[in-house]
Amino acid sequence: MKTVVLASQKGGAGKTTLAAHLAVAIEQAGDGPAVLIDTDPQGSLSAWWNSRAAETPTLAPSTIAELPTRLKALDAAGFAYAVIDTPPAITDSIRAVLATADLVLIPARPSPHDLRAVGSTVDLAHDAARPFVFAVTQAKANAKLTTQAVAALSQHGAVAGSIVHDRVDYASSMIDGRxxxxxxxxxxxxxxxxxxxxxxKARMHASTKSRKR
Structure with a gap:
C-alpha cells in the first residue's frame, strides 16, 4: 500500500478538498481501493465522508499515535492507497505523519503569504527524508501570479502541471459528500x-523505485 500525505503549515491551502478528491480520483481511475485517514482534530474530512452516499473511498479513523499500526492493518486488508489529511501548524504532529509517507503532497495558493510559508513544510519533509511535490491550488484563470508561483515552487521541488483553479464547483461539491x-x-x-x-501516482512510484536502488 502506498501512502500520500497532504501537508501544509499554512491553513486554507485546500488540503482537505484535495485529499477527498484524490481518493475519489484513485477509485475512478481503477487504482483502488483507496482509504482516507483524517488526522486533523477539526475533522473536516471525516465530516465530508460522513455526509457521503457512496461507499468508496473508505474512511479509517486513526489517532496519530495509532497511525503506523493502522497503516499496517490497512495494507494487510488489501488497500492500494492511503490518503492522509493533516492538521495545519502543529509541527510535531505533522512530523509524525510525514514519517509514514511514500509521497508528501504540499498544496499552496499562488499568494506571497502562502509561498513564504511553504519553506517550513519543505523542511519537515526533508527532516523526515520523504519525497514531496507541490500542487498550486485556488488559482485564478490566466493570472500572472499563478505562473510566478509555479516558478517559485519549482526552485524547491517538482510542481504538478495540473493547476487547481479557484472554482465554485469544488466547494459546492463538498457540501453533500461528493x-x-x-x-x-x-x-x-x-x-x-x-x-x-x-x-x-507517477511521482510516488518513481520515488519508491529510487529508494529501492
Missing amino acids: TVIETDPKGRSAAEMGELWAFV
Missing part, C-alpha cells in the same frame, strides 16, 4: 483532478 469528479465528470475541474492523480 467531489467535482462526480458532480460534473466531464468538467474542467474533474479533468484537473484526474491529471493531478496521474502526476502524484
Whole structure:
C-alpha cells in the first residue's frame, strides 16, 4: 500500500478538498481501493465522508499515535492507497505523519503569504527524508501570479502541471459528500483532478523505485 500525505503549515491551502478528491480520483481511475485517514482534530474530512452516499473511498479513523499500526492493518486488508489529511501548524504532529509517507503532497495558493510559508513544510519533509511535490491550488484563470508561483515552487521541488483553479464547483461539491469528479465528470475541474492523480501516482512510484536502488 502506498501512502500520500497532504501537508501544509499554512491553513486554507485546500488540503482537505484535495485529499477527498484524490481518493475519489484513485477509485475512478481503477487504482483502488483507496482509504482516507483524517488526522486533523477539526475533522473536516471525516465530516465530508460522513455526509457521503457512496461507499468508496473508505474512511479509517486513526489517532496519530495509532497511525503506523493502522497503516499496517490497512495494507494487510488489501488497500492500494492511503490518503492522509493533516492538521495545519502543529509541527510535531505533522512530523509524525510525514514519517509514514511514500509521497508528501504540499498544496499552496499562488499568494506571497502562502509561498513564504511553504519553506517550513519543505523542511519537515526533508527532516523526515520523504519525497514531496507541490500542487498550486485556488488559482485564478490566466493570472500572472499563478505562473510566478509555479516558478517559485519549482526552485524547491517538482510542481504538478495540473493547476487547481479557484472554482465554485469544488466547494459546492463538498457540501453533500461528493467531489467535482462526480458532480460534473466531464468538467474542467474533474479533468484537473484526474491529471493531478496521474502526476502524484507517477511521482510516488518513481520515488519508491529510487529508494529501492
